[in-house]
Amino acid sequence: MRQPLVAGNWKMNGSRQSAIELLNGIKAGISEVTTAEVAVCPPSIFIPLAWRTLADTPIAWGGQDVSVHESGAYTGEIAGSMFADYDCKYVIVGHSERRTYHGESDTLVAEKFEAARKAGLIPIFCVGETLEEREQGITEQVVGRQVDAVISRGGVGLLAQGVVAYEPVWAIGTGRTASPEQAQDVHAFIRARIAAHDPEAAAEVRILYGGSMKPGNAAELLAKPDIDGGLIGGASLKAADFLAICTAANA
Numbered sequence: 687m688r689q690p691l692v693a694g695n696w697k698m699n700g701s702r703q704s705a706i707e708l709l710n711g712i713k714a715g716i717s718e719v720t721t722a723e724v725a726v727c728p729p730s731i732f733i734p735l736a737w738r739t740l741a742d743t744p745i746a747w748g749g750q751d752v753s754v755h756e757s758g759a760y761t762g763e764i765a766g767s768m769f770a771d772y773d774c775k776y777v778i779v780g781h782s783e784r785r786t787y788h789g790e791s792d793t794l795v796a797e798k799f800e801a802a803r804k805a806g807l808i809p810i811f812c813v814g815e816t817l818e819e820r821e822q823g824i825t826e827q828v829v830g831r832q833v834d835a836v837i838s839r840g841g842v843g844l845l846a847q848g849v850v851a852y853e854p855v856w857a858i859g860t861g862r863t864a865s866p867e868q869a870q871d872v873h874a875f876i877r878a879r880i881a882a883h884d885p886e887a888a889a890e891v892r893i894l895y896g897g898s899m900k901p902g903n904a905a906e907l908l909a910k911p912d913i914d915g916g917l918i919g920g921a922s923l924k925a926a927d928f929l930a931i932c933t934a935a936n937a
């Protein structure tokens with residue numbers, strides 16, 4: 687049985703004060719959440735706040751990106767060991783915003799996946815097609831290629847140590863959610879792709895959906911058999927909305 691995971695990706699939002707309020711708001715409301723695992727991924731500069739605020743709670747925290755390097759002259763980058771030092775459990779790799787705005791290739795994302803594991807972090811590995819790619823009917827080709835990049839780097843054993851997040855680019859921050867059927871189809875495709883290498887690993891790996899998941903649509907998405915949780919952007923910035931999605935993941 688795969689434990690659902692609801693992870694909040696705050697992206698580049700908030701201030702020190704709003705981050706403290708949001709962390710405290712989630713902390714205060716979390717007692718109702720029992721079966722789903724919950725995590726928040728704030729901007730890196732707020733991670734020490736998460737570390738202090740969430741230490742004695744069941745809520746995990748993580749980064750939004752990680753360097754492929756272990757240390758050294760890489761201005762602006764943050765090493766996996768630094769996230770681990772602040773007890774981060776997770777780190778997002780391969781988010782479409784990193785792929786699009788920072789030119790991150792499938793190969794680099796696979797290297798980041800491996801670097802995260804070396805630091806003891808669990809990568810939340812994002813995949814997903816653009817609107818153009820969906821309209822061209824090449825969604826499976828694109829997502830398959832993204833998944834294969836990690837498998838080629840470290841085998842299916844490496845991939846199975848992470849969490850996969852299917853985030854159709856056209857649904858991110860647009861208010862346009864993939865229908866539960868559209869999402870389920872791609873999730874099942876990803877699981878089958880992994881199962882071709884290792885059926886047991888495929889049965890265990892968690893595949894999250896991300897892209898305009900909100901309190902109003904979470905339950906029907908999360909009810910699908912291959913949707914094991916959510917990677918939440920906009921709705922993770924309001925404690926009440928985020929907690930409502932966490933509660934939906936319990937059902």
Ligand code: 13P
Pocket residue numbers: 695781853857858859860861896897898899917918919920921
């Ligand atoms: P939204 O929930 O704002 O669409 O963002 C999804 C996402 O990109 C999470 O990583």
